[in-house]
Amino acid sequence: MSDVMLSLRKATKLYAGVPAIDGVDFDLRRGEIHALVGENGAGKSTLTKVMAGVVTLTSGAMTIDGADVAPRTPLEARNLGIAMVFQENSLVPTMTVAQNLFLGQEKFYNRLRGIYIAAQQFLQSLNFDVTPTATVSGLGAAKKQMVEIARAVLHRAKVIIFDEPTASLTPEEKKYFFDLVRDLKKRGVSIVFISHALEEALLLADRITVLRDGKHVVTDDAAKFDRAAIVQAMVGRDLSNTLYGARKRSVRPAGARVLTVQNLKMAPMVKNNSLSVFAGQITGVFGLVGAGRTETFKIVSGVLKRDFFHGGEILLHDKPVRYRVPAPAVKAGIAYVTEDRKVEGFFETSSIARNIYLGLLSKFPKGRMMLSRRETDSIGKTWIEKLRVRAIGDHGRVVELSGGNQQKVVIAKSLVQEPDLIIFDEPTRGVDVGAIVEIHELINQLADEGKAVVVISSYLPEIMALSDRILVSRQGKVVEEFSALDATEERIMYAAIH
Missing domain, CATH: 3.40.50.300 (P-loop containing nucleotide triphosphate hydrolases)
Known part of the structure; x- marks a missing residue:
């Protein structure tokens, strides 16, 4: 049996003719922790979403255990043994923690009490202090992330992809998460780990892959990297002094x-x-x-x-x-730039310029007599250039941006209010x-x-x-x-x- 669990060859994904990833080669070995790092817009999330069936490749090939596959939906990917914990949580807010955990795994006849007991035992086995009967909408960002992680582990996947899993966790919760990831590795699970905390990548990963502008830069053993070398590969310049x-x-x-x-x-x-x-x-x-x-x-x-x-x-x-x-x-x-950008920060299906303009309009509680498309485009272009938002165009939807560029849009929405x-x-x-x-x-x-x-x-x-x-x-x-x-x-x- 090959040592490679999952492989991507010449993986390319185009949006409006612009490559999000361009000819990327990637191998994930059996039972390894593989860190994926790069700037916002480098293609990390796109690459992992291809693996998880969220997006399909424009060109290139993907294999699992040597067999060609092309998952078109997350369900198809899950049936292939791939689960993903997304950077922005994908839980159903009106359902309980236990119901979210077992969503898609329901039996023909379900006893709610049995689901709550099973969820309680499972969460305790992971050392996650989350109440299974709690409604997800009432949880903080850290506990929502715990539920996401628990759900991926519950699916018994052969490959688990974590997109910024520790961003909302306390130091103590991070320790539990790291222990969990190492335990999964011992069971033979292959893990892809996206993180902007480079110290975590160096501490946890067996190998590290660096992407820049949608292209593969380098892959090597984590022991051969230090923080300065990763930053240099990520941005092509030294940021250690800034x-x-x-x-x-x-x-x-x-x-x-x-x-x-x-x-x-x-x-x-x-x-x-x-x-x-x-x-x-x-x-x-x-x-x-x-x-x-x-x-x-x-x-x-x-x-x-x-x-x-x-x-x-x-x-x-x-x-x-x-x-x-x-x-x-x-x-x-008063401007408040939220910590939860997906829920409170923007309208994800609207354009960047429109989101920023709506930030300006919120300064007028009673509304304005006239709304100007020209003003919308002008203000949007000004702030996109000022904050260096990397996007296909001013009219690109916010949902299509990387996490960091979405954050810049949220900041622009607040600062446009002066x-x-x-x-x-x-x-x-x-x-x-x-x-x-x-x-x-x-x-x-x-x-x-x-x-x-x-x-x-x-x-x-x-x-x-x-x-x-x-x-x-x-x-x-x-x-x-x-x-x-x-x-x-x-x-x-x-x-x-x-």
Whole structure:
């Protein structure tokens, strides 16, 4: 029996005549962990979607165990033994965790209690703390990702493809995931692992393949790579001095107080939280999943409501405000860039230009008398060029973009509103190293222009690289504040845990 489980030869996929992948050769060995890395738009997701039957090749061939195959649907791929955990979750939000796990595997007669018991036992075997009776729409991003991973494992696939599986997980949950992947490898399962966290690829993978601009650059044993070599192969240039580089030697002085939060409360996630945000500074907010960071700033931007009684106070430019919906917050100059771009960030079947224009229109809650296609195209083109969104054209649909370029569209939708306070929630989740540098440059530029900027991130090097002030959140409130000059990763993590 051949050592190669899955093979792609001269794989090419064209969209409107433009290649997403171009003549790519790829081999996946039996029982290996194979990391696939590259910039956004490099073709990683397209290549794996070909394997998973989500898209079909324009030309080229695919084999499994030496036999030619061409899966046209995910069901056909699953019948061939291939399962995929997507970068943006593909769960049914109105169904429970257990129902999502067993979707497509139902018997003729199903007892709901039996499904819940089986799901509970299975999730416990994976050390995943997820309630099987919970509705998926009520889960956070991390737990949704756990359900996706559990579903792929449950299908007993010979090949499992993970697209950014750890982006939403805490350090403890990542350890469980890594142990699970190693256990799957011991059982002979072949794993393709897409990640922008290069340290994870170096730690977990047996081999690494680098793609750039839809073409294969190099494949070799992970032991022969280091971070600098992977980055060089990915982008064709050295970013080691710009990505999470040297320690900050100076911080921006605080300008006028733009936002004040006093004793904010939203049971059970936010508990008497108090903080301030200043113009001309980047305020970093760090905390583990469940610390109430996202919920606090969703209340500020009108996405969530604080408690009606004893809910605390929010001051914008020293004036008390209470937003029950986002529209008046947007009009007042608050922009919230969501962590969950697929659900909250854009209209995926609309064009890039139209999405950005809709961001501008949201600043006018009562609407506008006239809508201009010319203005739509002009604004869209301006922001596509400004944020360097890589797309086939201005009228390409957002769903056709890579994850990082989708994130740039979400950012453009907010910045076109010309806000005074910009809240970035996990701004570089699922984004490659080249795009991370571009987004960081944009965030720094906004602060230099005098904007009040908040960056919520669970990745400490990002917080350290960007922030002038660092707020640490734990159990629903800010428990510690550091200047970027005094902070260390150890002190921040200690405050977040203890």
